[in-house]
Amino acid sequence: MKDLGRVHVESFLEMMSAERGAAVNTLQSYERDLDDLRSFLHGRSIRLTEAASGDLGAYLGSLSAQGFKPSSQARRLAAMRQFYKFLYAEGLRTDDPTSILDAPKKGRSLPKTMGVNEVTKLLTQAETEAADPAAGQLYRMRMLALLELLYATGMRVSELVSLPARVLDQEGRFLMIRGKGNKERLVPLSQSAIAALKAYGRMLAAENAASKQPQDSPWLFPAASKEGYLPRQVFARDLKTLAIRAGLTPSMISPHVMRHAFASHLLANGADLRVVQELLGHQDISTTQIYTHVLEERLLQLVHTHHPLAKQAKKHE
Numbered sequence: 404m405k406d407l408g409r410v411h412v413e414s415f416l417e418m419m420s421a422e423r424g425a426a427v428n429t430l431q432s433y434e435r436d437l438d439d440l441r442s443f444l445h446g447r448s449i450r451l452t453e454a455a456s457g458d459l460g461a462y463l464g465s466l467s468a469q470g471f472k473p474s475s476q477a478r479r480l481a482a483m484r485q486f487y488k489f490l491y492a493e494g495l496r497t498d499d500p501t502s503i504l505d506a507p508k509k510g511r512s513l514p515k516t517m518g519v520n521e522v523t524k525l526l527t528q529a530e531t532e533a534a535d536p537a538a539g540q541l542y543r544m545r546m547l548a549l550l551e552l553l554y555a556t557g558m559r560v561s562e563l564v565s566l567p568a569r570v571l572d573q574e575g576r577f578l579m580i581r582g583k584g585n586k587e588r589l590v591p592l593s594q595s596a597i598a599a600l601k602a603y604g605r606m607l608a609a610e611n612a613a614s615k616q617p618q619d620s621p622w623l624f625p626a627a628s629k630e631g632y633l634p635r636q637v638f639a640r641d642l643k644t645l646a647i648r649a650g651l652t653p654s655m656i657s658p659h660v661m662r663h664a665f666a667s668h669l670l671a672n673g674a675d676l677r678v679v680q681e682l683l684g685h686q687d688i689s690t691t692q693i694y695t696h697v698l699e700e701r702l703l704q705l706v707h708t709h710h711p712l713a714k715q716a717k718k719h720e
Contacts, residue, residue, distance in 0.1 A: 408451030528649035557665035560658035
């Protein structure tokens with residue numbers, strides 16, 4: 404009998420895209436993970452659609468033996484669960500073999516972040532370079548706009564680079580972001596982000612007008628890529644080279660680290676965890692709770708500063 408596993412994977416991915424609004428990166432991740440599972444099962448002469456709980460458990464065990472981190476194993480399990488739930492819902496299976504599988508235990512790791520001074524250095528370097536009228540100024544102004552938007556909003560890098568060009572036409576201090584699952588959220592912009600965005604927009608329009616073949620791109624950060632906008636890998640690379648010029652350690656800086664800096668700095672200055680959850684676009688508050696350590700530090704400082712007993716202790720020092 405022919406193995407229809409690949410066909411069912413394609414049907415599953417189409418469903419995730421059409422009905423769930425899954426992002427391209429998510430779909431590609433699911434596809435890679437399921438292809439890897441299918442290859443593992445093929446080595447055991449088991450069809451993807453007929454795998455039992457024990458087969459899937461053996462696959463997770465093999466990942467652990469290969470040194471995969473618990474977080475990577477958990478991602479593979481999530482893909483498997485979505486796929487087998489799809490097969491069950493479509494009547495292609497009478498059971499869900501993932502229902503009794505336990506998620507791998509993973510330690511609570513704190514995200515890398517940047518201090519306010521480091522962010523300031525990075526933005527200052529980008530601002531200085533953007534003001535240079537030499538050739539290539541548009542690209543330097545683009546970097547400044549990217550950084551200002553990223554630090555002002557905490558956007559995911561995929562959300563940032565794929566912003567539509569119509570953003571330049573809007574008025575006001577708020578930006579509508581389309582995130583995971585096509586869900587929209589409203590985030591405020593800083594004055595410096597608005598200024599950098601408008602300056603970049605003016606130069607982009609001027610260069611397009613001066614070109615013999617004016618571009619009519621729907622993207623805010625157009626590029627000669629498959630998608631038509633700036634690849635997130637290119638932005639990440641350029642960010643590291645900017646960090647070097649700013650005298651910072653490039654390995655400690657990335658678009659995702661700046662997203663963490665946005666959240667950490669907000670919380671450290673009194674923001675509510677639920678507000679930060681909304682701004683980051685986290686569906687579940689548990690995802691935002693990785694920043695609880697920032698709240699704990701802030702609360703400790705508040706107690707030491709404002710509690711009556713703490714004030715008395717300072718008087719006797």
